[in-house]
Amino acid sequence: MPTSLAxxxxxxxxxxxxxxxxxxxxxxxxxxxxxxxxxxxxxAVFVVDLDQDENSFERVSYSYTDILTKNIQVDFDEAANE
Structure with a gap:
């Protein structure tokens, strides 16, 4: 579990x-x-290019603080790596 923004x-x-x-x-x-x-x-932030089939806008940015404070959860698609 990450413990700092860095x-x-x-x-x-x-x-x-x-x-x-x-x-x-x-x-x-x-x-x-x-x-x-x-x-x-x-x-201070990271940018995600969104799947256009699911979303009406192209990109969204989140701050690392959002992850640290558990406002968001980021899961990498492990199936894509198999």
Whole structure:
């Protein structure tokens, strides 16, 4: 489990170009799932190019703080790597 923002960024830096799913809190008991590809990492945020079949917009960015505070969960698609 990552314990710092630098650790989270480092882990994501090594997975650029891979498919992932981002699960985010959309309310008290509601979550949203978005599928895409990890495109870029910056000092404070990372960018995901979204699957156009599922989403009305092309990209979304999240902060590393979102992962640390568990506002979002990032799961890499292990099936794509088999």
């Amino acid at each position: 650790d989270i960024k480092d882990r994501l830096d090594h997975r650029i170009g891979e498919e992932l799913m981002v699960i985010s809190q959309a309310g008290r008991k509601k979550t949203t799932e978005r599928h895409g590809i990890l495109k870029e990492t910056y000092p």
